[in-house]
Amino acid sequence: MDQQALISVVIPSYNRKDKLPACIESVLGQSYKNIEVIVVDDASTDGTPALFQRISDPRLRYLRYEENRGACYARNYGARRASGQFLAFQDSDDTWHPEKLEKQLACLLESGADMCFCGMNRISADGSRFYYPVHGFDPGRALEQFLAENRASTQTMLMRRYVWEELGFDESFRRYQDWDFSIRAAAAFRLCYLPLALADSEVGTDSISFAVKSYPALVHLYEKHAALYEANPESDAIMNRRMGRRLHRVDPVLAAGHFLKCFKLSHKWYDLAYYFSDAVLSRFSKKKKEEQI
Numbered sequence: 581m582d583q584q585a586l587i588s589v590v591i592p593s594y595n596r597k598d599k600l601p602a603c604i605e606s607v608l609g610q611s612y613k614n615i616e617v618i619v620v621d622d623a624s625t626d627g628t629p630a631l632f633q634r635i636s637d638p639r640l641r642y643l644r645y646e647e648n649r650g651a652c653y654a655r656n657y658g659a660r661r662a663s664g665q666f667l668a669f670q671d672s673d674d675t676w677h678p679e680k681l682e683k684q685l686a687c688l689l690e691s692g693a694d695m696c697f698c699g700m701n702r703i704s705a706d707g708s709r710f711y712y713p714v715h716g717f718d719p720g721r722a723l724e725q726f727l728a729e730n731r732a733s734t735q736t737m738l739m740r741r742y743v744w745e746e747l748g749f750d751e752s753f754r755r756y757q758d759w760d761f762s763i764r765a766a767a768a769f770r771l772c773y774l775p776l777a778l779a780d781s782e783v784g785t786d787s788i789s790f791a792v793k794s795y796p797a798l799v800h801l802y803e804k805h806a807a808l809y810e811a812n813p814e815s816d817a818i819m820n821r822r823m824g825r826r827l828h829r830v831d832p833v834l835a836a837g838h839f840l841k842c843f844k845l846s847h848k849w850y851d852l853a854y855y856f857s858d859a860v861l862s863r864f865s866k867k868k869k870e871e872q873i
Contacts, residue, residue, distance in 0.1 A: 587615045587681055587738070588664030592654030593672035594622040600631060606675035608637050612682040615639055618662055619672075620654040623647055652749035652757045655734075659744050667744050669734045673782060676735070680778035684738040693719075693772035695739040695765050697732035700779040709780075717773035722766040727808055727815035730759035735779050737761075743769055750804075755797035763805055795826045817845035832857075 589607050593600055600619070607617050617637075621628050621644035632642040643658065655669055666688075668681060680698065688696040697717075701709045713731035725731060734757070747764050749757050765771060802809060802819055809816040824838030843851040 584614050585666060585685075586664040587612065587666045587668055587685065588659070588662030589615055589617045589668045589670055589681075590655055590658035590662060591617065591619045591670045591672055592622055592651045592658065593619055593624065593628060594648060594651070594654075595624045595626040595628070596672040597624070597626045597628045597631060599673040600628065602675055603670060603672050604635065604640070606678075607670055608639065609678055610676065610681045611679050612685060615681065616641065616663060618643060618658040620644075620658040622649060622651065622654045650751060650754055652751040652753055655749045656751065659748075662741075665741055666738060667741055668738045671733075671735045671781070674735050675780050677778045677780075681738065683776065683778065684774055687772055687774045688738060688740075691772040692770070694743050694769035695737060696772045696774055697736045697738075697762075698774040698779065699777045700733060700736050700781055701777045702781050702783045704783055711777055716775065717771075719771060719773070722771050723763070723808070724812050724815050726759070726762045726766040727805065727812050728818040730756065730762065731773075732758060732762045733779075733781065734758040734761075735781065739765075753797065753800065755794060756801050760801055760804065763801075763808070767808065795823065798823050798826065813845045817842045817848075817851075820845070821851060 591600075591603060591607070596603075604617065604619065607615070617640045619632070619640070619642050621642065623644070623646055629642070629644065632640075641661075643661065645657070649657075651671075659667055666685065668684075670676065684696045684698055687693075687698075700712050702712045703709045712733070713729065715725075715729065715731070717731060718725060737758075743765060746768065747761060750760050753760055762771075798819070802823070809819060820838040820842040824835045824842060827835040827838070839851050842848075
C-alpha cells in the first residue's frame with residue numbers, strides 16, 4: 581500500500597461554529613498532506629456556513645443538509661462521499677496533534693491491521709488532563725477488551741475504507757456509537773493500537789445527571805451485543821457493574837439487579853456488597869414512599 585495514499589477525514593458538526601475552526605486547522609495542519617477533509621453540517625443554526633467563506637484550502641469540502649439527523653448519520657453521509665483508501669473521523673470540538681495521521685498510517689501499514697486507534701488526552705474544564713484509554717490494548721483479546729470498555733473514541737480511529745463499508749455507524753446510537761463500532765470491528769477485523777496521545781478532547785465533569793442520561797445508551801449497547809456478552813462472562817460482569825454504578829445513587833432497585841448479576845458472574849465480594857447496599861436502599865426508599873401516602 582502506498583505511503584501517500586489518500587486519507588479522507590470526515591467531521592460531523594452541529595452548532596459548533598466557535599470550536600470548528602480550531603478543529604479544521606488541526607486537521608489541515610497534519611504532517612501527512614494527502615488528505616481530503618469533509619465537514620458535514622448536520623443542519624446547524626448558528627451561522628456555521630459563513631465559516632467556509634473564509635477557508636480556501638482545496639482539500640476542504642463542506643456538505644450540508646437541512647434536517648438534523650445526528651452525528652452517526654453525518655459520519656455515514658460524509659464517508660459515502662469520500663474518495664480515500666483510508667478513512668478517519670474527527671469530532672468538531674476536538675483537535676489533533678500534527679503528526680496524528682502520519683504516525684497512525686505508518687502503524688497500520690507496518691502491522692497489516694485493518695483499523696488503528698491511538699491514545700488521546702481528555703481535558704477537563706479545570707485544565708487537568710489524563711491519558712485515554714487507561715488500560716492499553718492486547719490485540720489477542722480485542723473483542724473481550726472492547727466489550728468491557730470503550731477504548732477507541734471516534735476521533736482516534738484510522739481505518740481501511742472497507743471496514744467502514746462493511747460496518748457503517750449505527751444511526752440508532754446518539755451516545756456510545758464509537759463503542760458499538762469498535763465492538764463490531766473487533767469481532768470482524770484486525771485492530772492495532774498506537775499508544776501515543778495524538779488527539780485532545782474536552783470532557784465535562786462527571787455527574788449524576790450524566791449517569792442517568794448515559795444509562796439508556798449503555799442498555800442499548802448491551803442488548804444489541806447480548807450474545808457476545810453472554811459468550812464473554814468477564815466482560816459481561818464488568819458491563820453490569822458499570823450499569824449498576826451509573827444508577828447506584830438514583831435507582832437502587834435497578835442497580836441492585838445489575839450488581840446481583842455481576843456477582844453471579846464475577847464472584848467478587850464487592851459486587852455482593854454493592855448489591856446488599858442497593859437492596860437496603862431500595863427497601864428504605866419504598867418504606868419512605870409508603871409513609872408519605
